[in-house]
Amino acid sequence: MIDRLTVPDSKRDHVRGTATAPISLLEYGDYECPFCAEVEPVVTEIQTRLGEDLCFAFRHFPLTTVHPHSGHAAETAEAAGAQRSFWEMHEMLFQNQQALEDEDLVQYASLLGLDEVRLIREVESGAHAARVRDDFKSGIRAGVNGTPTFFINGQRYDGTRDLEEMLAALTAEVRQLE
Numbered sequence: 001m002i003d004r005l006t007v008p009d010s011k012r013d014h015v016r017g018t019a020t021a022p023i024s025l026l027e028y029g030d031y032e033c034p035f036c037a038e039v040e041p042v043v044t045e046i047q048t049r050l051g052e053d054l055c056f057a058f059r060h061f062p063l064t065t066v067h068p069h070s071g072h073a074a075e076t077a078e079a080a081g082a083q084r085s086f087w088e089m090h091e092m093l094f095q096n097q098q099a100l101e102d103e104d105l106v107q108y109a110s111l112l113g114l115d116e117v118r119l120i121r122e123v124e125s126g127a128h129a130a131r132v133r134d135d136f137k138s139g140i141r142a143g144v145n146g147t148p149t150f151f152i153n154g155q156r157y158d159g160t161r162d163l164e165e166m167l168a169a170l171t172a173e174v175r176q177l178e
Helices: 034-053 070-081 086-095 102-111 116-125 129-141 163-177
Strands: 014-016 023-029 054-060 149-152 155-157
Touching: 014 086, 023 034, 023 163, 034 054, 034 086, 034 163, 054 070, 054 129, 070 086, 070 102, 070 116, 070 129, 086 102, 102 116, 149 163
Parallel strands: 023 054
Antiparallel strands: 014 054, 023 149, 149 155
């Protein structure tokens, strides 16, 4: 099993922060996974606390056999991203994790002021399915077998998902670079 992968690529990945930040945090996640939703506020707080020192990226890893709505949810996030609203949809999907039917996804697009017809057309046609599949495959190659799975500067993080422990691991990375 490979436990290292390349750090987020701002030309390909959805990132918050700059690619030149000293710390990268990459998450493989599933919008229907309760553990991913549970850790989302922790990741948000980490981004707030580390600010410009952190580049955060999210990659799709929909576990469709146990989360049947996760594939369309990931494609919806990508369709929103095509309209420059990936992160807004990302947050909306986690906040409404119990309502991920296709009708719900359309409603979220409307609430975000997106072109609903375009979003529906893209999801129904599978316009973003290859992107989601590529994320999934990169996770498999990196040894991901569940969600959420995190990598800090390309190194798999297997510690707890609480704020203090994750922050400690991330700041230890900065100290190593100094």
